[in-house]
Amino acid sequence: MEHANADNRMQPEAPLIYRTKLPVRIWHWINAFSIFVMLMSGMSIFNAHPRLYWGQYGANFDQPWLVIGNHGDRGFVNLLGLELPAGGLLGVSSEGARAFPPLLTIPSHYDLAGGREWHFFFAWVLAISATLFLLYALVSRHLQRDLALTRAEMRPSHLWHDIKEHARLRFPTGEAARRYNPLQKIAYLAVILILIPTVILTGLTMSPTMNAAWPWLLDLFGGRQSARSIHFLCALGFAAFIAVHLAMVVLAGPINELRSMITGWYRLPQAKGPTTIRTEDAA
Amino acid sequence: MTIITRRNALIGGTGLLLSGCDRIAASPSVREVLTLGEKATRTAQRIVTDRNALAREFTRADLSPVFRENGTRNPGSPDYAAHAAERFANWRLVVDGMVAQPLAMGLAQILAAPQRSQITRHDCVEGWSAIGQWTGLPLGLLLRRAGLSGNAKFIVFHCADLYDGAPYYESIDLVDAFHPQTILAHSLNGQSLSIGHGAPLRLRVERQLGYKQAKYVMRIQAVSSLADIYGGKGGYWEDHHDYQWYAGI
Numbered sequence: 001m002e003h004a005n006a007d008n009r010m011q012p013e014a015p016l017i018y019r020t021k022l023p024v025r026i027w028h029w030i031n032a033f034s035i036f037v038m039l040m041s042g043m044s045i046f047n048a049h050p051r052l053y054w055g056q057y058g059a060n061f062d063q064p065w066l067v068i069g070n071h072g073d074r075g076f077v078n079l080l081g082l083e084l085p086a087g088g089l090l091g092v093s094s095e096g097a098r099a100f101p102p103l104l105t106i107p108s109h110y111d112l113a114g115g116r117e118w119h120f121f122f123a124w125v126l127a128i129s130a131t132l133f134l135l136y137a138l139v140s141r142h143l144q145r146d147l148a149l150t151r152a153e154m155r156p157s158h159l160w161h162d163i164k165e166h167a168r169l170r171f172p173t174g175e176a177a178r179r180y181n182p183l184q185k186i187a188y189l190a191v192i193l194i195l196i197p198t199v200i201l202t203g204l205t206m207s208p209t210m211n212a213a214w215p216w217l218l219d220l221f222g223g224r225q226s227a228r229s230i231h232f233l234c235a236l237g238f239a240a241f242i243a244v245h246l247a248m249v250v251l252a253g254p255i256n257e258l259r260s261m262i263t264g265w266y267r268l269p270q271a272k273g274p275t276t277i278r279t280e281d282a283a
Numbered sequence: 284m285t286i287i288t289r290r291n292a293l294i295g296g297t298g299l300l301l302s303g304c305d306r307i308a309a310s311p312s313v314r315e316v317l318t319l320g321e322k323a324t325r326t327a328q329r330i331v332t333d334r335n336a337l338a339r340e341f342t343r344a345d346l347s348p349v350f351r352e353n354g355t356r357n358p359g360s361p362d363y364a365a366h367a368a369e370r371f372a373n374w375r376l377v378v379d380g381m382v383a384q385p386l387a388m389g390l391a392q393i394l395a396a397p398q399r400s401q402i403t404r405h406d407c408v409e410g411w412s413a414i415g416q417w418t419g420l421p422l423g424l425l426l427r428r429a430g431l432s433g434n435a436k437f438i439v440f441h442c443a444d445l446y447d448g449a450p451y452y453e454s455i456d457l458v459d460a461f462h463p464q465t466i467l468a469h470s471l472n473g474q475s476l477s478i479g480h481g482a483p484l485r486l487r488v489e490r491q492l493g494y495k496q497a498k499y500v501m502r503i504q505a506v507s508s509l510a511d512i513y514g515g516k517g518g519y520w521e522d523h524h525d526y527q528w529y530a531g532i
Contacts, residue, residue, distance in 0.1 A: 045410065049407070049411050056414060057413050058411060059347065059349075059411035112526075113524050117317040120321060121317040208404070209328045211338060213331050224412050228410060
């Protein structure tokens with residue numbers, strides 16, 4: 001509270017608005033935790049066979065499109081036949097040959113069964129919480145009202161403007177900051193409507209039982225090994241989202257952003273400098 | 284007073300975090316909770332999967348150019364070596380446990396029985412897959428011939444090989460045992476099974492992962508509970524490395 005007061009004294013005009021509803025906040029943190037566990041236990045599982053293929057089958061004698069391996073104590077990443085040095089970061093670790101190092105995996109030592117237990121428990125947490133969130137977002141119109149792009153926002157000129165503003169690290173202030181900006185909406189929609197469903201479906205496609213139950217899964221993704229590759233690319237997508245998301249939180253004001261995702265209350269950032277245009281209180 | 288530099292704090296912090304994470308990961312109560320995931324998966328998969336839903340069958344054009352051998356490549360025991368030298372002419376598959384009529388079948392008898400041939404994908408728990416054509420005797424047929432008891436719940440496969448010094452074995456429930464694609468395969472891609480692939484007989488249970496596909500099957504035992512078999516968890520990997528008994532994903 002003291003901090004909020006200090007903020008108030010410095011910027012008496014900055015209003016605190018209730019921006020993030022409770023179900024969104026709950027899902028955000030459950031999902032954030034599940035995604036971290038899934039990424040880390042997923043890397044544990046990947047370490048058991050650090051090669052990716054396209055098609056129905058793929059094993060050691062077949063042609064992979066991605067390999068994380070090592071020549072002795074020098075790790076490498078082989079992407080589409082092009083070998084890139086990875087030093088001591090990937091392919092080799094203090095524990096010997098490891099695609100991903102102990103710091104990134106759950107469990108930290110090589111334990112495929114343990115990694116699978118974590119992965120498949122949190123897969124349920126992720127899938128159930130994402131389904132409930134999506135239902136809530138549709139019924140409460142959070143999806144249509146706060147996340148969907150407006151017709152104006154979909155115009156290329158508008159998006160281009162938003163990209164330029166992001167590149168200059170200039171973020172919306174005042175009333176414009178009440179709503180998510182277009183790039184932010186696209187990033188959230190990509191996670192909610194593309195990455196999460198795809199990662200769940202490609203995960204199921206790797207299950208031999210689910211292939212028998214729902215054979216269309218294999219046709220949808222072009223085979224089990226393709227599904228495994230797409231699953232990995234989704235994981236990369238999540239990692240990229242997390243990196244950008246955290247960077248944006250830091251740049252936009254971590255205290256304010258964290259508060260809004262914990263308590264729901266968000267302080268509208270004000271434009272800086274003498275050219276400040278006061279927003280109308282009536283809004 | 285000690286001065287904690289940021290670097291030391293970072294190194295100490297990650298070390299602490301790492302050991303903390305591992306302590307959580309290794310705690311028996313945490314692992315107990317995590318196994319709920321496997322139970323939920325088994326229940327959900329059994330609900331959405333028809334008892335007789337078939338694993339995808341492929342064509343000869345889809346065969347893996349090289350089918351990778353995995354696990355034990357040769358049981359190596361004198362007994363096994365003797366059978367292999369005779370091309371398993373005097374070898375017998377034993378079917379016993381909770382059956383009305385225990386059986387001891389030679390390879391010729393197995394080959395004379397009705398056969399099923401299928402081109403399916405083998406999925407290792409590690410992540411790789413290989414496609415091969417398997418031919419063999421449907422397990423359901425064998426169990427009916429032996430007169431499986433109504434009280435039997437699991438079928439245990441005892442193998443000729445020791446893995447890391449412990450006997451390899453596996454087990455499945457009756458849903459998988461009577462599945463039309465569950466066969467005791469004696470040939471791969473039209474050739475008698477090589478020693479590397481589990482000669483003379485290996486299990487194919489096509490809706491499960493690779494470690495369930497027991498090689499070098501010597502004895503098939505019908506039981507009502509897995510508790511008294513070796514470590515009690517239903518298989519070598521389950522007993523020794525905490526692998527999930529239900530390998531549905």
